[in-house]
Amino acid sequence: MHAARVAVIVLLFGAGAAMAQDVTFQASVDKNPVGVDDQFTLTLTLGSSGTGGGKNLQLPELNKFRIMAGPNQSSSMQFINGVVSSSVSYSYVLQPKEIGKFTIGSASIEAGGKTFQTNPVPIEVVKGSPRPKQQAAAPEDVSGQIGDNLFLRATISKTRVIQGEQVNLAYKLYSRVSLLDVREEKASNLIGFWGEEIERSKDAPPAVEVVNGKQYRVFTIKLMALFPTQSGTLEISPMALKATVQVQSKRSLDPFDSFFSNPFGRSAAVDIKSEPLKIKVDPLPLGAPDDFKGAVGKFAMSTTVDKKTTRTNEAVTLKVTISGTGNIKLLESPAVELPVDFEQYSPKVSDNISRPQGLISGSKVFEYLLIPRYPGLKVIKPVTFSYFDLGKREYVRLRSPQIELNVEQGAATLAPLIAGGSREDVRMLSQDIRFIKVGQIGFTRPGEYLYSSASFIVLMLLPLVALVGAFVYSRRQQSVRQDQVGYRNRSAMKVAQKGLKQAAYLLKESAGSPNPKQRLRFYAEVSRALWKYLGDKLNIPQSEFSVEGAIAELSRRGVVTDLQQSLRMVLESCDMARFAPTSLGQATMEKSYEEARRIIVELERTLRS
Amino acid sequence: MTQRRSFILLLALLVTMPAGLSAQTPEQRFEQGNEAYQQGKISEAVEIYESILQNGYVSGPLYYNLGNSYYRGGNIPRAILNYERALRLMPADDDLRHNLQLANMIITDKIEPVPRLFLWDYFDAFKNAFTLETVTWLAYAGFVLLVGSACVFILGRTYLLRKIALWGSIASMFVLAVFLILFFVKLGDASRTDEAVVTAGIVTVKNSPDEKSSDAFVLHGGVKVQIVDRLSNWVKVRLADGKVGWMESKETERI
Numbered sequence: 060m061h062a063a064r065v066a067v068i069v070l071l072f073g074a075g076a077a078m079a080q081d082v083t084f085q086a087s088v089d090k091n092p093v094g095v096d097d098q099f100t101l102t103l104t105l106g107s108s109g110t111g112g113g114k115n116l117q118l119p120e121l122n123k124f125r126i127m128a129g130p131n132q133s134s135s136m137q138f139i140n141g142v143v144s145s146s147v148s149y150s151y152v153l154q155p156k157e158i159g160k161f162t163i164g165s166a167s168i169e170a171g172g173k174t175f176q177t178n179p180v181p182i183e184v185v186k187g188s189p190r191p192k193q194q195a196a197a198p199e200d201v202s203g204q205i206g207d208n209l210f211l212r213a214t215i216s217k218t219r220v221i222q223g224e225q226v227n228l229a230y231k232l233y234s235r236v237s238l239l240d241v242r243e244e245k246a247s248n249l250i251g252f253w254g255e256e257i258e259r260s261k262d263a264p265p266a267v268e269v270v271n272g273k274q275y276r277v278f279t280i281k282l283m284a285l286f287p288t289q290s291g292t293l294e295i296s297p298m299a300l301k302a303t304v305q306v307q308s309k310r311s312l313d314p315f316d317s318f319f320s321n322p323f324g325r326s327a328a329v330d331i332k333s334e335p336l337k338i339k340v341d342p343l344p345l346g347a348p349d350d351f352k353g354a355v356g357k358f359a360m361s362t363t364v365d366k367k368t369t370r371t372n373e374a375v376t377l378k379v380t381i382s383g384t385g386n387i388k389l390l391e392s393p394a395v396e397l398p399v400d401f402e403q404y405s406p407k408v409s410d411n412i413s414r415p416q417g418l419i420s421g422s423k424v425f426e427y428l429l430i431p432r433y434p435g436l437k438v439i440k441p442v443t444f445s446y447f448d449l450g451k452r453e454y455v456r457l458r459s460p461q462i463e464l465n466v467e468q469g470a471a472t473l474a475p476l477i478a479g480g481s482r483e484d485v486r487m488l489s490q491d492i493r494f495i496k497v498g499q500i501g502f503t504r505p506g507e508y509l510y511s512s513a514s515f516i517v518l519m520l521l522p523l524v525a526l527v528g529a530f531v532y533s534r535r536q537q538s539v540r541q542d543q544v545g546y547r548n549r550s551a552m553k554v555a556q557k558g559l560k561q562a563a564y565l566l567k568e569s570a571g572s573p574n575p576k577q578r579l580r581f582y583a584e585v586s587r588a589l590w591k592y593l594g595d596k597l598n599i600p601q602s603e604f605s606v607e608g609a610i611a612e613l614s615r616r617g618v619v620t621d622l623q624q625s626l627r628m629v630l631e632s633c634d635m636a637r638f639a640p641t642s643l644g645q646a647t648m649e650k651s652y653e654e655a656r657r658i659i660v661e662l663e664r665t666l667r668s
Numbered sequence: 669m670t671q672r673r674s675f676i677l678l679l680a681l682l683v684t685m686p687a688g689l690s691a692q693t694p695e696q697r698f699e700q701g702n703e704a705y706q707q708g709k710i711s712e713a714v715e716i717y718e719s720i721l722q723n724g725y726v727s728g729p730l731y732y733n734l735g736n737s738y739y740r741g742g743n744i745p746r747a748i749l750n751y752e753r754a755l756r757l758m759p760a761d762d763d764l765r766h767n768l769q770l771a772n773m774i775i776t777d778k779i780e781p782v783p784r785l786f787l788w789d790y791f792d793a794f795k796n797a798f799t800l801e802t803v804t805w806l807a808y809a810g811f812v813l814l815v816g817s818a819c820v821f822i823l824g825r826t827y828l829l830r831k832i833a834l835w836g837s838i839a840s841m842f843v844l845a846v847f848l849i850l851f852f853v854k855l856g857d858a859s860r861t862d863e864a865v866v867t868a869g870i871v872t873v874k875n876s877p878d879e880k881s882s883d884a885f886v887l888h889g890g891v892k893v894q895i896v897d898r899l900s901n902w903v904k905v906r907l908a909d910g911k912v913g914w915m916e917s918k919e920t921e922r923i
Contacts, residue, residue, distance in 0.1 A: 490766075492766075493736075495702055496729035497702050500729045500730065501727060502727045504726070506859075508800065508858075510855075518808065525816075529819040529823050
């Protein structure tokens with residue numbers, strides 16, 4: 060057989076582990092191409108990294124194949140490096156009916172509230188497969204010769220059961236011939252049942268039974284435990300076997316021929332079939348509890364938590380064990396109600412089944428991985444599980460004690476949440492988004508910007524106005540300075556006072572010393588100050604200045620004659636001092652100074668008004 | 669013509685009606701949204717925040733809160749879209765950057781940006797430290813300083829004062845130049861229309877704007893893309909890692 064194995068890679072998305080949406084549902088076959096006589100396995104794998112298993116599995120149309128066995132469910136869960144991933148696979152053993160190229164259509168399943176579909180799987184069925192041949196010789200129809208020496212009988216332990224109750228189905232081959240090989244050609248169609256094959260001891264010697272006065276050797280071909288999953292009258296279709304038997308050769312008179320012929324006779328293939336069976340299945344009585352999910356039998360439940368005290372972001376395992384007798388394989392995981400701040404993953408399911416006296420019993424363990432996100436005392440509500448007790452003929456509800464978990468604040472360094480990414484990323488993810496903004500906020504219109512608002516444009520113009528103002532002001536200042544007349548007029552008083560200050564200084568100096576030079580300088584200063592003041596004030600160039608002219612101008616401007624006289628006196632005394640400095644004493648000097656000051660103050664007052 | 673006018677009238681009526689009906693200020697609506705969020709009524713909060721936007725008001729905190737509501741509601745692509753919109757209005761907000769980073773970590777596609785000169789990162793950090801409004805005010809301050817020192821220079825009587833004013837005006841001219849450049853850069857950023865977020869759950873990006881074209885790559889919701897070209901209802905997008913492809917424009921939403 061050159062069938063290439065198809066490697067199935069189930070992509071378990073690690074990156075988005077926190078999101079329940081990452082569910083894959085894939086179909087695969089274990090051989091392709093497959094021989095028409097071969098059986099192959101179709102596996103439907105539901106891989107999910109979040110919570111929730113599959114529900115409502117719908118098979119594609121398989122009219123080109125026979126379902127020989129299945130579905131067999133297996134689940135696995137991994138918790139590696141902080142990644143939680145789980146997968147559930149359903150496998151069916153199929154046998155092709157004919158040669159050709161076919162496509163196994165999409166199967167669908169519901170998980171996490173969504174429906175997922177598998178990829179269609181193309182498969183090629185080729186002619187025959189070299190299975191170990193017993194005899195090269197072509198089988199010969201020897202049915203007539205076999206007669207009732209070989210037959211197959213299917214028996215069931217009960218003909219009337221309640222839905223979910225176990226029924227044992229046994230196939231026995233009664234034989235009075237020499238059997239070389241027996242193989243299953245077609246399994247019974249077990250529609251409406253969940254079937255579980257019961258292991259039987261292969262080496263057990265055949266029993267001996269007498270039927271209709273004939274002694275048969277009886278081989279138990281197959282033992283099955285059936286659990287009806289629906290009510291009504293269910294039919295178990297016949298099982299077909301192909302048996303290779305040894306028959307006596309036709310007698311040959313030729314000794315040569317006889318010599319070479321098989322001394323043990325020839326082999327012949329015989330098709331045998333069992334009779335169809337009918338089972339009446341009664342529905343379960345009304346009044347099932349809410350959490351009843353079809354468990355029938357007798358069960359006990361226990362719950363354990365691996366630790367009572369944990370830290371945030373550290374996983375806790377809650378183990379729910381249901382043990383007993385009944386349709387254990389069909390048990391669904393009981394719902395565990397968690398406080399909201401817990402992260403929950405779909406449970407890891409494992410079962411341990413034994414079949415003493417053909418009765419299916421054992422235990423099924425559901426391991427829930429819980430990750431608390433916030434510290435505090437957390438209470439997990441009691442886990443409940445209901446089943447229909449076959450002995451008492453009533454529903455029984457089991458209830459675990461309430462589970463209390465003390466969650467301490469753990470170091471928020473590593474959240475078992477995500478694969479890939481740096482440590483920093485992981486640290487980030489263990490955090491939550493920050494709170495919304497509350498309080499007063501400002502709203503704007505889209506496309507509305509500060510720079511284009513009217514008030515801002517006004518604000519922009521203000522400094523420009525200030526700049527223009529400053530510029531204008533400075534220009535005015537400058538022109539004022541250039542206006543010499545006005546300037547001299549305004550600054551005349553200041554200049555005169557400066558000169559008088561100097562004169563006062565000289566006056567003090569001369570008081571102590573008899574040096575006439577000092578007096579001369581004093582008078583010169585007083586005279587200069589007065590002339591300068593008059594020049595500035597009356598706007599007359601100093602060169603054109605004379606006492607008479609000045610007096611005339613002053614009287615024209617309405618200065619009182621008294622002041623004119625004083626001015627004349629001071630100026631004359633200044634002139635006199637120049638030519639006869641010694642003639643004037645200290646007292647005269649002081650008088651002249653006072654006089655000059657008075658004149659300037661008076662003139663300033665008079666000329667301004 | 670009259671038909672057209674009545675249509676416009678009707679449109680105006682339709683636009684103003686919700687505002688008239690609710691008769692509430694956006695501030696009040698915002699408060700209501702916040703209350704709904706705090707009470708855990710996430711879809712109600714989303715509705716209220718969206719209604720404020722529909723009435724033509726925008727605000728950084730509004731987009732931020734809407735992003736938070738979408739995040740809580742499990743719609744990560746829309747959360748990212750609104751965070752990105754908020755980022756344009758308040759680029760320096762620490763809470764916003766934290767939440768956006770968190771949301772980006774949850775999405776399926778992890779896109780490594782093309783490495784670039786480190787100076788650009790410095791520039792971005794400097795740029796993002798200010799909002800457009802702050803930059804406008806800072807440029808304004810530089811302008812006022814420049815004018816002020818020019819005024820002092822013009823009016824100053826003493827040599828020292830004028831010297832100080834001269835240096836002051838050079839310094840404020842520098843400040844003005846920096847913030848004016850930043851202002852125009854940020855104004856360009858704020859009004860750019862070439863950034864979008866993938867809002868569809870999963871998108872097969874094509875090599876050309878045609879449904880029958882070969883597939884380039886697959887994107888999941890929440891990825892930020894740059895729109896480089898448009899053709900009828902197709903957009904050409906570029907990812908941060910440099911990949912380019914075409915997708916239908918309805919699968920994205922502009923930031």
